[in-house]
Structures are given as C-alpha cells and as structure tokens.
Amino acid sequence: MSGIFITFEGPDGAGKTTQLRRLAEELKKLGHDVLVTREPGGTAISDKIRSLILDPEHEEMVDQAEVLLYAASRAQHVHELILPALAADRIVLCDRFIDASIAYQAYGLGVDVNMVRVISHFASSGLQATRTYILDVPVEVSLARLHHRASGAVANAQQLDRIEQKNIHYHSRVRDGFHQIAIEHAERVRVIDANRIEDEITADIVADCNRLLKEHIS
Template sequence: MAGLFITFEGPDGAGKSTQLRLLADHLDALGIPYITTREPGGTPLADKIRALLLDPEHSAMAPKTEALLYAASRAQHVAEVIRPALARGDVVLCDRYIDASIAYQAAGLGLSPDMIRRWSEEATDGLWPVRTFLIDIDPAAGIARIRSRGERDRIEGRELSYHKRVRETFLALASQEPDRFMVLDGAQPIDQIADEVRREVDRLLKEWRYMPCG
C-alpha cells in the first residue's frame, strides 16, 4: 500500500508546526504508521543546507542561490526520507514543501514561479502531497509571535512587505488547487484548528484504507 503524503504550509508564525505535532499525536493514538519531517532539512545533508539558508550572516545570498539550495535540500530529503516512507505505506507529515519555495523564493524574492516549480519537480521527480493544510495568518501577527519567542532566522527577519507577498501567494496557490489545499484560519484557538485537521485526515485515512469505513 502506498503511503499518504500530507504537508503543512503557512506564513511564518502561523502555527503550522504545532498543528503537525498535534496531528502526529492523533496518528500515534490511532496506531497509524507515520513519520514527521521538515524542510529545509530532514536528512543530515539537508540539515547542513538548512543551516546555510537560515543563518542571518548570509544576508548577501543571491535569490537564485537560495532557491537552488532549497531544491538541492529537497532532492535529498525526498530521496532519502519521503519516498522510502511512502513506499513502506507510512503517513508522511512534512513541515513545508514545494509550495513554500513558490511563495518564499518566487513571489517573495521576485523569481519566476514557473522556474521554481520546474526546479522542485525535477528535484522530487514530480512528487506532490495528497493534502496541504495552509494555516493562514496576518503576517504582522505571525511576526509578532516569532518575536515573542526570541531571535529570528534569516528568512523570518525580512521586512513585513516580503511576508505579505508570501501570504498572498500561498492563498493564490490554494485558490488554484482547491482539491489539494485546505485553508484554516490561524487566528482560531489551537484546539479548534487541530479538530478541523483531524476530521479531514480521518476522512483521508478511510479513503486510503488505513481505517475501516463506517
């Protein structure tokens, strides 16, 4: 049985990582085999690329360099972690994926969305998630959450206008692929968002025959 690939996206500070963790707890309670992972990163090599990408000292990094590093990290991540897990029949929960590159490197930095999509599809051999949960939040509120936690990384520290472009692109992507995306209001209570995520995933699990119907 092929596994089920689910991603979480959203502007910085939206709470996507929290929702991924809560969904993992739900799968654990159900006895469903799963893995959690993240981008950039997810493997020893990809984590080294992550460190380069997020280090505030690399402020002079060119936009295309940034985009290509994300694609390189993703290629290793998919080959080493995601595809093997799906081949085992696991549910894969991933914190960010290709949509993030389109939002952050294309719209955010002014690169071609088609180019970013092409690089990412080449890196992953065309692997896309079955469901993407987009946790939406006003960028100013998201950045305020991050500031309250302490130091920001190179991407989080960019100007508010950048984060606004990122959010607009995420919402545009969701409107273009309504069958894949589920948009959730990140300003809602955490438990309320988690309930919506769990209901949708339970439905998917029945479709994928992880759980009995009825």
C-alpha cells in the same frame, strides 16, 4: 494501503509545526505508522544545507542561490527519507514542501514562478502531497508571534532566521502566494484559520484528515 504524504504550510509564526505534531499524535493513537519531518532539513545533508539557508549572517545570498539550495535540500530529503517511507506505506507529515518554495521564492522574492516549479519538480522527482494544510494568519499576527518568540519572553527564545527577518512587505507577498496556491490547487489544499485557539485548529485538521484516510483506504 499505500503511503500518504501530508504537508503543512503557511506564514512564519502560523503554528504549523505545533499542529503537525498534534496530528501526528492523533494518528499514532489510531495505530498509524507516522513519519514526521521538515524542510529544509530532514536528513544530515539537508540539515547542513538548512543551516546555510537560514543563517542570518548570510545577507549576501542571492535569490538564485536560495532557490537552488532549497531544491538541493529537498532532493536529498525526498529520495533518502520521504519516498522510502511512502513505499513502506507510512503516513509522512512534512513541515513545508514545494508550496513553500513557490510562496517564498516566487511570490516573496519575485523569482519566476515557472522556474521555481521546474526546479522543484526536478528536485522532488515529481512528488506531490496528497493533502496540504495551509495555516493562515494575518501578517501582523505572524510577525508579532515571531518577535515574541525571539524576544526572550518565551522559553527557549531563538534568534530570527534570515527569512524571518525580512520586512512586512515580503511576508505579505508570501501570504498572498499561499492564498494563490490554495485557489490553484483546491483539490489538495485546505486553508485553516490559524488565528484561533489551538484546540479548534487541531479539531478541524484531524476531522479533515480522518476523511482523507477513509477515502484513501476505500
């Protein structure tokens, strides 16, 4: 059995991080060797780049710089962490990957989609996910969750980052981008209705992942 690369995507506030962790727990219970990681980030260098990208003070960041910073973080992440884990037959669960660049930089910012694809392909040396779960919620729900998280009404409240602070029109374009990705890559992508209770969402993801593992082993 070779390694399996599973990514989680979706609008900010969709709950992808929670569902990724839940899947990781289920897989570990079954005895699988699981690596949990995220983008941007995952390595020391990538985390430093993450801080540059998401810092709300960097309002002057131009679109081209954002695209290239994400790619730089991804290149280090893929070659230092993800590829070695896959070579060791581990299951890698990644919170965002290339689909996020397509949705956020191409659809959200309006950068040429083919340019984003070429840069991302170069950064990742052509690595693609085996399965991608796009957790989908209406934009209004997404933004409401973000602002609730940042309001101090929940534990460990945190300031909205530079991307999360963008307006509703931007976030609508991002969601449209994820829908288009799902259409173009139906063989890989599963869209999950994330506007439900967490246990129902987890059950759908775990069931699909179990089928994926059986196909991969066979």
